[in-house]
Amino acid sequence: MALNTCPDCGNQVSSEATNCPNCGKPLNKPFEAPEAKQESNNEPPPKTWLIESILTTIFCCLPFGIVGIIYAAKVESSWYAGRKEIALNASKSAKTWTLVALFSGITAVVLYIILVVIIGLGAASMNY
Numbered sequence: 001m002a003l004n005t006c007p008d009c010g011n012q013v014s015s016e017a018t019n020c021p022n023c024g025k026p027l028n029k030p031f032e033a034p035e036a037k038q039e040s041n042n043e044p045p046p047k048t049w050l051i052e053s054i055l056t057t058i059f060c061c062l063p064f065g066i067v068g069i070i071y072a073a074k075v076e077s078s079w080y081a082g083r084k085e086i087a088l089n090a091s092k093s094a095k096t097w098t099l100v101a102l103f104s105g106i107t108a109v110v111l112y113i114i115l116v117v118i119i120g121l122g123a124a125s126m127n128y
Helices: 050-059 062-080 084-125
Strands: 003-005 012-014
Touching: 050 062, 050 084, 062 084
Parallel strands: none
Antiparallel strands: 003 012
16 A cells, blocks of 8 residues: 555545545545556547538538537547547548538539529520
8 A cells, every 4th residue: 555645635645545534535546656657548539520510510501510510529528538439430420411511502502503594594585
């Protein structure tokens, strides 16, 4: 049994204690000596698609873009919480909804241009 310092009050606490006996701070994790700490996996999180989702929401298609933003916001928080599978799925869903929003916006613009051209041609061909 080793003694460690409480991060709140600075008193010596047993490494097996769950709470500091002085201040009562919960010590959920057991103390680790600095040299005993292992390097965590420094693998970067998957692409969030947040910027792309925001841009497609603003410029292309609001409903689908919002869904993309919601999934994009889940990526990093899930990744750093250790739920890597959820983060990967959220990244894939964010990509899907972002692309759906993009192509919906492009389709709407193309259809609008076609409609304007047809109406313009129809008005130009009318004889008064």
